[in-house]
Structure formats: structure tokens, C-alpha cells
Amino acid sequence: MSQSSRNWLKQQQRDPFVRLARNHEYRSRAVYKLMEIDRKDGLFRPGQSIVDLGAAPGSWSQYARARVGNTGRIIALDILPMEPLPPVTVLQGDITDAGIYRICLESLAGQMVDLVISDLAPNLTGIRSTDQARSMALAELVYEFSGRVLQPGGGMLIKLFQGEGTDAFRKEISQRFERVVVRKPAASRDHSREFYILARGYDV
Numbered sequence: 001m002s003q004s005s006r007n008w009l010k011q012q013q014r015d016p017f018v019r020l021a022r023n024h025e026y027r028s029r030a031v032y033k034l035m036e037i038d039r040k041d042g043l044f045r046p047g048q049s050i051v052d053l054g055a056a057p058g059s060w061s062q063y064a065r066a067r068v069g070n071t072g073r074i075i076a077l078d079i080l081p082m083e084p085l086p087p088v089t090v091l092q093g094d095i096t097d098a099g100i101y102r103i104c105l106e107s108l109a110g111q112m113v114d115l116v117i118s119d120l121a122p123n124l125t126g127i128r129s130t131d132q133a134r135s136m137a138l139a140e141l142v143y144e145f146s147g148r149v150l151q152p153g154g155g156m157l158i159k160l161f162q163g164e165g166t167d168a169f170r171k172e173i174s175q176r177f178e179r180v181v182v183r184k185p186a187a188s189r190d191h192s193r194e195f196y197i198l199a200r201g202y203d204v
């Protein structure tokens, strides 16, 4: 095992959110980021229609499924395979691929959605400028996608990495949403540049 794998394993074993997720049968510790934001900002309501981008292994969809209940609807998409999570519609493919993007739109069958949640994170190359550019390109794509599917008043939660382009992105989306706030949940590791932007009140 390489040194970096050993360090990762040590970090996982020490991480309280990893243990909590395991105990509560969530597929990933990432659920605690969504849960904290939901508790603070009240993201979900029964019956909502949600699109979850970058969904695998599926803890956000698990949480959202419980919060929207039987009358809600969730479409989850990831480039990686994801274990079924009925009644969530699971799509596999790269959101930057025009064909998959279209399939995702088509699966909504014209129904507008209440909330787009994106935990999308590009595969890291280690070259900071490249990783930042890829992350911003994904965020722009999620914003564009949201503009097509959100109903008036809808919301969008997007993961970003602090760096070039994030301030401009926040300003850009503020023109189409009534309220835009930044969130850094406790489960988001301190040393990580990761944070979330929550935009609400979509103005079509």
C-alpha cells in the first residue's frame, strides 16, 4: 500500500462522519454536509422534485428520498455506477456529454423541478489551475442545466472549490436567483477548499 493510501485510510478511521454514516447506513459521509445545510436552510419539502448531479455512491439521494417522501421525485446522475435506490431514477453517464445531458432532461418529461443539488467534483489532476478550471466548468454546466429545469422560485445547491472564478460565478448567479449564500458545513474538511453555494428563488 502506498503512503498516500495509508494516510487516507488513517483519516477515514479517525473521521467521526465516516463512522456515523456507517452506523446509519448512509452510503457516504457526504450526507452530513447536505444534512447540515438542510437543517439550517430548510432545503426539502414532501412532494418535491429533485435532480441530484454527481450522485454516487448515493447518500445525498438517500437523504433527499426520505425528506421528499413518497410523493416526491428524484433523478440521480453520476459517471460512476450507483447501486439502485428505488424509487430514485438513477442515470449513469458524464454530464458534460451532450447525449447524457439530453437523456437527463428527457427523463424529466417536461416536469419542472424544485431543486438541483450538485456535489459534482472533477477527477483531480493535482495541477491546481486545471482542477479549478474543470470544477468551474462543471458549476457553469449545472447552472445552465438548472436554468432549463427549475421552476420559478426553485433552488440550486452547488459544490465549488475556492479559487479563480468562484466570486464571478457567485455574482453571475445572483442575477437569476433572489438569494445566494455560501455554506461550509462541518463535515467539509477544514483543509479542503470545498464549499457550497445555495441559490434560492429562481427568477425565470
Ligand SMILES: C[S@@+](CC[C@H](N)C(=O)[O-])C[C@H]1O[C@@H](n2cnc3c(N)ncnc32)[C@H](O)[C@@H]1O
Residues within 6 Å of the ligand: 027, 028, 030, 031, 053, 054, 055, 056, 057, 058, 059, 060, 061, 077, 078, 079, 080, 093, 094, 095, 096, 119, 120, 121, 122, 123
Ligand atoms: C463527492 S462525490 C458525490 C457524493 C454524493 N453526493 C453522495 O452523497 O454519495 C462526486 C461525484 O461526482 C461524480 N462526477 C464527477 N464528474 C462527473 C461528470 N462529469 N458527470 C457525472 N458525474 C461526475 C463523481 O463520479 C463522484 O461520484
